[in-house]
Amino acid sequence: MSSHKGWVLVLGSSSGFGAACSRALAKAGYNIFGVHLDRAAGLQRVSELVAELQATGAQVRFWNKNVARDEVRLEVIAGIAETLTGKPVDFGGLALSDENNRDAALTILSKALEDHKGAIKAMLHSVAFGSLQPFVSDNLKEQTSRKQMEMTLDVMANSMVYWVQDLARTRLVDRGSKVFSMTSAGSRRAWGGYGPVSAAKAALEAHTRQLARELGPRGILVNCFEAGVTDTPALRLIPGSDVIKEEALRRNPGERLTTPEDIAATFVALMDPRVRWISGTTVRVDGGEDTL
Numbered sequence: 001m002s003s004h005k006g007w008v009l010v011l012g013s014s015s016g017f018g019a020a021c022s023r024a025l026a027k028a029g030y031n032i033f034g035v036h037l038d039r040a041a042g043l044q045r046v047s048e049l050v051a052e053l054q055a056t057g058a059q060v061r062f063w064n065k066n067v068a069r070d071e072v073r074l075e076v077i078a079g080i081a082e083t084l085t086g087k088p089v090d091f092g093g094l095a096l097s098d099e100n101n102r103d104a105a106l107t108i109l110s111k112a113l114e115d116h117k118g119a120i121k122a123m124l125h126s127v128a129f130g131s132l133q134p135f136v137s138d139n140l141k142e143q144t145s146r147k148q149m150e151m152t153l154d155v156m157a158n159s160m161v162y163w164v165q166d167l168a169r170t171r172l173v174d175r176g177s178k179v180f181s182m183t184s185a186g187s188r189r190a191w192g193g194y195g196p197v198s199a200a201k202a203a204l205e206a207h208t209r210q211l212a213r214e215l216g217p218r219g220i221l222v223n224c225f226e227a228g229v230t231d232t233p234a235l236r237l238i239p240g241s242d243v244i245k246e247e248a249l250r251r252n253p254g255e256r257l258t259t260p261e262d263i264a265a266t267f268v269a270l271m272d273p274r275v276r277w278i279s280g281t282t283v284r285v286d287g288g289e290d291t292l
């Protein structure tokens, strides 16, 4: 049975917050498009997640692709168009990987989607893929390189803007749609090895504000969730994450860590159509962890 509430697009759908939000939104009656990047060893777990989402009655389509690549956005939007219209998009042999073809490709996609304005009720950018090296080391191999810095900012911050640009151009996000990104207290703290991600979080918050300003006249809301420290695979990769967890546990007035389900429940609550005047802000979901 298909849902009547429309579709949510989750970038980073296979783990942590993205997976929990997909579960909660599927249960709340949304269909889920998801993009994730997993190696072969993780794909069984992803298939199980997709089956779990489908068992709620939701329609689900996942792509195992890198969200930071320009042609991936076009391919995924073409896949979304195919799902919504029941017809594959005919690009007439246009090479999607050629930057010079982007405008023409987006025009074809916009035409294919003209009867599906606002079909994406929400997009969540929840992608964890960054360098966790110090800025300064006498060993060049251990120190953040230009490539690592740029990759981290591109994947964890800038890619959110490029997705919103293409979804807005094709009107898949339109009046009433809501866009969310995932930030952390690390946007304004200096944790060991977190420098590139910290910079990406500060940029992501700036991007969120800017998009809220530019998309406000179109009735699209754009906000960040700031999750408290949450035990996910991404957190475990941060050097000294045990200390970060202990410290968060000690400080959190709720006397526990944040869970992905805390964010998911907030996301579902904010999908209420009555919530239409929160934009350009950071919604802290951390049990008060950042007050102390």
Ligand SMILES: NC(=O)c1ccc[n+]([C@@H]2O[C@H](COP(=O)([O-])OP(=O)(O)OC[C@H]3O[C@@H](n4cnc5c(N)ncnc54)[C@H](O)[C@@H]3O)[C@@H](O)[C@H]2O)c1
Residues within 6 Å of the ligand: 011, 012, 013, 014, 015, 016, 017, 018, 035, 036, 037, 038, 065, 066, 067, 068, 125, 126, 127, 128, 129, 155, 156, 182, 183, 184, 185, 226, 227, 228, 229, 230, 231, 232, 233, 234, 235
């Ligand atoms: N865990 C925390 O304590 C915490 C706190 C605040 C904010 N965040 C932020 O939340 C977001 C999600 O983190 P998480 O803890 O759920 O991590 P996670 O590792 O559990 O999940 C990350 C997801 O991103 C996907 N992904 C990574 N690189 C990708 C790429 N290039 N293309 C497509 N998909 C890609 C993975 O496949 C996975 O689905 C990140 O932005 C993270 O910085 C985490």
